[in-house]
Amino acid sequence: MPYDFGTWDRNCNAEQSQPLTGTLTGTIPSWLRGSLVCNGPGLMKYGDHEFKHVFDGSAMLQKFTISETGMTYTSKFIKSFAYTTNTEHQQIVVSEFGTRGCSVTKGFLSKLGSKFQFDKMFSDNPPVTLARFGGAYYATTEAPFLHRIDLDTLETGEKVNLHKLLNLNSQCPHPVTLADGATVNVHSAVGPLGPRYEVVKFPPTCPAGADSVFAKPVKLASCETRWKLNPCHMHTFGLTEHYALLPEQPLTVDVTAMVANTIKDKPLIEGMEWLKDKQVKYRILSLETGKELKLKVKSESFFYMHIANCYEEADHLVFDVTTFETPSLLHQFKLENLRTKGSALAGEVDSGCIRRYVVPLNESVKAAPEENLVKLPGAQATAHRQKDGTIFLTSQKLSDVAYENPVVNPAMERKPYNFFYGISGDMTSNKASVGKVNVRTAEVTRWDAPDDVYAASIAFAPRPGATAEDDGVLLVHCVHAERRRVSLWLLSAADLSDIASASFTLATDAPRALHAVYMP
Template sequence: MQSSKDFNPSFGYSTSVDGNPQVEAQSPHLRSCLQECSEPVTAKVIGQIPSWVKGYLLRNGPGLRKVGLDEYCHLFDGLALIHQFTIDNGSVTYRNRFLRSQAYKRNMKANRIVVSDFGTRAYPDPCKSLLGRYMSYFSFKQFTDNDSVSIYPVGDELYASTESTFLHKIDPETIDTLGSTDLAQYVAVNTQTAHPHIEPNGVVYNLGSNFCGIGSYNVIKVDPNESKGFKSASLLTSIPVRNKMYPSYYHSFLVTEDFIVFIEQPLVTSIPSILLNHFIGGAYSKSLKWRPEFKTRFNVIDKSNGEVIASNYVSEPFAFFHTINAYQEDGHVICDICCYEDGSIVNALFTDKLAQISDQSDENKAESVKDFQSLRSQARRYVLPLNVDSSDESSVNLVTLKGSSAKAVRNGDEIEVIHESLTTTGSNMAEMPQINYRHYNGKKYQYFYSITRNEDYLAQLLKCDVITKETVLWSDQGCAPSEPVFIPRPGAVDEDDGVVLSAVLYEKIENEGFLLVLDGKSFKEMARAHFKTPSAITSDFHGLFCPVESPEKLIK
C-alpha cells in the first residue's frame, strides 16, 4: 500500500492542469473558482477507503469572491459553490457547480456585485430602473438568496440554505439547482437558521425571527411525512423579543429528546441599523452590535406542545455560531456550545483582516495571530437544572449532575449558570463541530469532531472526549481541512465506530486538494483521495453525506 507521505505536491505556487506555474496562491478562504469542474474528475486514492462508505459527500460554501471588478468583503460572502465527492467501492470522483440563485444570475449578468450579502454592500443593479431600486429598499424580499452556508434534508429532498428565508433544492447526483422556495410563504419569518435539526422520523425543527410588530423568535416545524418540501411548515411556538429594537442574532440552536433550547446571545441585530442599511444598500453585518449588558439567556421549550417551560437561565455574555449537542440527564439539560468571549469575531472575519494573517510568513504568522484572539473559540458545557425549588438559597449549587464541574446558582428570579470547559481557548479551540448525528443528536454522547488551530495558526482536525476532556489531533503542514463529517459504520455499537471525512485544500496550491478519510476511533489516517481541477478549489462551510443506496436516510 502506498503511503500518503509518498505524495509531495510542489508547494510555493499554484499549478494549472498542464503543470505550468501560475501566480502565488491565495489562502483557501480568499480564493475564487473561475471555472466550474462540471465533469467528475477521478481522484488518486492513497490508502484504503472502507467499502461500506458509499455515497455523496456534498459541501457548500462561497466559491466566487470577485465579480468583475467588485470583491466580497467578508468570509461569509461569496457566491455559493456546491462540491460533490462521489465515493464508490474505494474510488472517489470530485466535481462542483455554482448554485443558480437569483443573486448569482443577477451578479453574473451585471458583471458586478448588485445583491448585498452578509458583509458586502452591493452596487445598484444597472438592470433596474431608479424607481425599481427605490421601491426594493422597502422589501425584505431583497434579502439575498445566495444559499452558501449549508445543505440539509427535508424528507428525501436536499436544500441549500443560508440565513434568509430562501432555499434551493439540489439534486444530489448531478448537483443541479432544481428550483427555489421561500419559507416566508408558509410561516411568518424574515430569517431562518442554516442549521435545523432533523428528528429520526424526519421531522425538521428550525428557528426564525419575525421583525414585524413587537418581534418574535419563532420555532418552525416541518413534517415531510405529511407533504413534500415545506408545505407542512408551521409555527410550534413564538417567543417575544425581550429587547424589541435589538433582537438576538443566532446561527444555530440545540435539541434534546424532549426539548428545544434557544439561546439569546448579546450579539444582537439593531433594527434601526438594519432598516437604514436596507434602505441605503448596506451590508447586514453593519447592523450586528455587541451588547454585553444583555445577558445570555437559555430558553427551554417543550417539543410536544411548544410551551416555554423556562427562560430564566442566564450566563456571562458570550457569542457563538455553532452548538455541539445537548441532552437530558438526571433532571438536567446539558448544553455544549462553541463560544467566543465577545462579538468581535464578526469583524475579525472580514477578508482584509484575514488576509493580514495569510500574508504573513510562517515565521511571523504566530506573532500576527496574537492580534486576532477573537478568532479563538472554546467548547463549553452549560448545565440547566430542571424542577428548581424557588426556596433554594443563592449560595447553593443547583447542579447535582455527577461528574460535572458546571454550576448554577439562584439570583432572585434568575438562575445563573457557570460553564464547564471542554477545551481550552489555546491549542484546543473548537469550531465547525460535528457528532455521530444519526444516533446521538439530542442524546448523551461522548465525542465530537471539529476544526481547530494551534497557537501557530496551523489548521487541524480535533476529536474531543467530552467526559475525559482528552483530545486527539490530525494535521498536515500546508493543508487546510474542512468541517469533519462522521459516518457511522453499519451495525456499529460504539459511538465512534466509523469514519471521519474532511475536504482538505492545500494552502499554496489552488487547484489541488484531497478527501481525507480518518478512522473514527483512533483518528488515524486511513486514506486520502487527491484530485486536480481546472480552476481554484475554494473552502466550504457545511455539508452532509448522502448514501447512494438509500437517499431517504440522509445523514446531516
C-alpha cells in the same frame, strides 16, 4: 511557519462538471461507499466587482464520490437569484453579509424602492450547509430561502421562499431532522407585539391537500425576542425530546440601523451590534405546551455559532457549545483585513473554547445561593439561584480552543454521548488540526494535518452494524496552500489515524467549504 489566511481568500470561477479522478493514498474501507457533499462560498468576483467578506461568495457545492476504484471530485454553483442576477449584470447586484450590492434600477425613487425589496435586502445565496426536508436536501442560509439540490447531479431545483409562504423573516441555517423524517427549525417573525421566535416542524411527507412539506408546518412553540428592536443572532439552537433551547447571545441585529444602512448602502454586518455588557439569556420552550418555561436562566457573555450537541438527562438540559469572547472574528474575516494583515492576524483571532452548560429543570424555589442546583453525577458545570430568582450558569471548559463545525455520530444526536469532532480554532501554525473531544473526560485527540493543508469541513460516517459510538470514519475536506489543490482525508473515528486520502488539482481556485453531509 505561519497560518496561511490565503486559504480563505479563493475565487473559484468555474465548475468541475465532469468527474475528476484523484490521486489515492491508502486503502478505502470496503464498507465506505457514497458521497461527501460540501457547501460554502465559491465565486468571489463578478466582472470587476469583488465581495468584501469571506462568507459572501456565491455558494458552490463540491462533491467527493467514494467507490471501490477510488475517489472523484465534481462541483457546481447553486443557481440562486443572487447568482443568476449577478451573472447577468456581471456585477454584485444583490447584497450579502459583508458586501452591499449595486442597484441596476434607473431613477432615484426606483433605486430607493429596489433597496427595500426583500430579495435585495436579504440575499438568497445559500452557502451554509445542506439540510433535509421531506426526504430531499436543500441548501440553506440565514435568510428565509431554501434551494432544493439533487445530490446526484448537484443541480439546483425549486426555490422555497418562506417569507412569502409563511411570513417568516429569518431562519437558523442548521435545522434538526428527527428520526421520523420531520424537520424542526427556529424562525423569526413579527407578531402584534413585535419580533418573535417560532419553533416550527415541517412534516416528513407532503400533507394531503398541500403543495409541499413547507405549506402547512406545525408551530411547536414561540416566545418574544429579548429586545424588541434588536433580535439576537441565532445560527444554531438546541433541541431535545421535550424542549427547544434558544441561547440569546448579546450579538444582535439592530433593526433601526439596518434600515438606515440600507439607505446608506452599508451591508448587514454594519447593522449588527455587540452588547458587551449583557449576559447570555436562555429561552427554554416546552414542545408539549408551546410555551416558555418560567425559569430565568443566564450565563456569562459569549459569542457562538454552533452547538455540538444538546440533550436531556435526569431533569437537566446539557449542551456543549463552541464559544468566543466576542464576535470580533466576523470583522477580522473581511477580505481586506486578511490581505493587509496576513499571518499577523493569527495573533489577533480569538481561538475560542468548548464549554458545557447544564440547566436544572426541577430546581428548588427555596434553594440557597450557595447551593449548586446541578445534581448530575460527575457534572462540573454549575447553576446557582441569584437574589432576583435568576439561575446563573457556570460552564465546564471541555477544551482550551474551539473545535468548530462540530459533528457527532448521527445515532448520538440529542442523546447523552461521549465524543464530538471539530476543526481547531488555533490559527498559529501552517496547518489545521481536527480534534476528537471526549466530553466526559475533556480529553482531546488530535489529527494534525500535513504542513500547508487546512481542514475545512467534516462529516461522520458510522460503520454499518457498529455498536461503539466512535466506530466509523471521519471524512475531512481539506484545502491547501497550493491554490488549486483540494483533498479528502479518511480518518479512523476511534483514534484519528490516517486511513486513506485523495488529492485533486483543479483548473481554478479550490474554495473552502463551511459544512458537509455524507450520503452512503
